[in-house]
């Protein structure tokens with residue numbers, strides 16, 4: 001039992017939290033509650049000691065903003081996986097449980113088949129009787145508040161029928177159908193006899209269907225699928241069978257090609273591309289992808305964002321697990337818990353970046369610190385004490401070694417204040433010091449590459465001056481946009497001023513949170529925020545904080561200009 005005590009300040013209040021500390025460091029939990037300060041309602045977490053504890057604690061880490069009220073009852077995002085058991089635990093129900101847990105979502109399970117399976121192949125399959133599947137479905141759906149149902153192995157037409165019946169009785173927000181038919185080892189998991197039931201009963205009610213190349217081909221009566229153009233054609237044909245969205249997965253494209261998945265929403269084709277990870281450990285990627293999409297949908301994400309997050313998660317997990325060795329067969333499982341291992345000491349718990357982090361964004365400048373005779377660490381410390389909500393180190397002139405040393409020292413300060421630290425441009429420095437993220441400009445490394453290098457949990461910001469760049473930032477997997485110069489500035493030479501109209505255009509072109517930058521200070525910060533665009537989340541400042549005699553009082557004054565609350569005396 002980890003007793004967290006009571007954080008009386010602001011809005012956070014915790015009591016009696018019991019969760020598995022092997023998985024969820026207490027510090028993450030506490031940091032998350034600090035985030036709830038940005039919420040209107042207090043966060044009360046009470047007696048999390050049932051078998052839900054892991055998922056619940058993780059949901060809180062990830063979704064600080066969506067939980068919380070005075071009531072001790074709280075709904076957490078919930079996926080029901082209807083799938084087969086894989087004794088090797090790389091695919092099937094076991095993959096679904098791990099994927100949902102890793103993504104911070106509760107997962108209940110209805111088991112349709114038990115397979116004797118390992119890294120060599122599938123040795124035997126026992127199909128669970130239909131009436132037992134029907135009973136499991138009723139037990140879960142009639143009692144628990146399931147948001148999304150995800151299906152995997154549905155080994156008989158009877159089971160497909162029972163499922164479609166139960167879904168009519170107990171409707172859910174979304175249905176994700178992974179039409180599992182053949183394991184990668186080539187063993188049949190659901191025979192051709194169920195194809196017509198799939199087409200008639202399940203696809204018409206599916207929000208998303210996620211076939212791999214072989215499954216798409218089987219559903220389309222043996223259509224030949226080899227190229228990306230074939231995948232696009234297949235996605236369009238499958239869409240005609242009734243699902244709202246189709247994702248044709250390209251894990252089985254030739255090894256020389258990138259891992260490309262094709263998404264079709266009935267209007268547009270989207271190509272989700274990631275580098276192909278060279279590894280034997282790809283068993284269960286399909287189940288995991290579909291579960292991760294279901295988990296994101298359960299949290300409330302739109303479909304396209306859910307697919308994007310899931311694809312990115314798979315790539316990182318595969319890359320992280322590429323050299324692990326489990327079993328002697330040709331295809332091994334991978335490790336779903338990459339996030340917990342790589343970011344256990346992050347400032348706020350993994351995945352918890354929130355637009356409110358951008359509220360008062362401090363960008364350092366080595367020349368200004370030199371001019372005023374202070375160290376970068378003193379400057380950062382003062383900015384944080386004055387209320388900066390995120391810090392970016394922008395050290396254009398520094399030698400790499402000096403930059404890294406400064407970054408490590410600043411990171412220590414930022415971590416102790418639970419403020420994220422980003423590095424401008426230098427992905428290598430960010431990796432070396434395990435900073436919380438990177439900010440890139442249009443001429444720096446593209447955000448999609450940065451994402452690939454940093455993984456799904458780090459914060460990535462991209463500078464955008466135009467709506468087109470803003471759209472690209474989202475596609476590339478950025479978490480936020482920095483947009484400007486809003487006003488003329490001397491900090492950056494030859495910087496085009498886009499004005500408040502340009503800022504507004506960038507905001508309107510993207511779903512990402514935007515921080516405004518360029519010539520912003522105490523006198524005009526409020527007018528920028530008053531543009532009132534919903535995704536404008538804050539202002540980024542350089543000289544208004546650092547080209548000043550006292551960074552602490554300058555930061556406090558800016559904070560007060562932004563919040564309308566009088567500054568504390570220095």
Ligand SMILES: Nc1ncnc2c1ncn2[C@@H]1O[C@H](COP(=O)(O)OP(=O)(O)OP(=O)(O)O)[C@@H](O)[C@H]1O
Pocket residue numbers: 091182183184211212213249250251252259260261274275276277278279282283284285286287288289311314315318
């Ligand atoms: N080597 C790889 N590197 C990167 N991504 C991959 C790799 N292999 C598969 N993927 C991705 O994993 C996801 C699942 O695709 P895949 O085609 O392997 O599904 P599947 O055959 O149903 O998987 P499984 O049957 O092993 O569960 C897709 O997003 C795909 O692009």
Ligand SMILES: Cc1ncc(CO)c(N)n1
Pocket residue numbers: 083084085086091092093115117152153180182183184189283284285286287
């Ligand atoms: C139980 C089960 N479901 C799905 C797959 C597909 O990977 C598998 N190999 N085993």
Ligand SMILES: [Mg+2]
Pocket residue numbers: 184212251252282285286
């Ligand atoms: Mg595969």
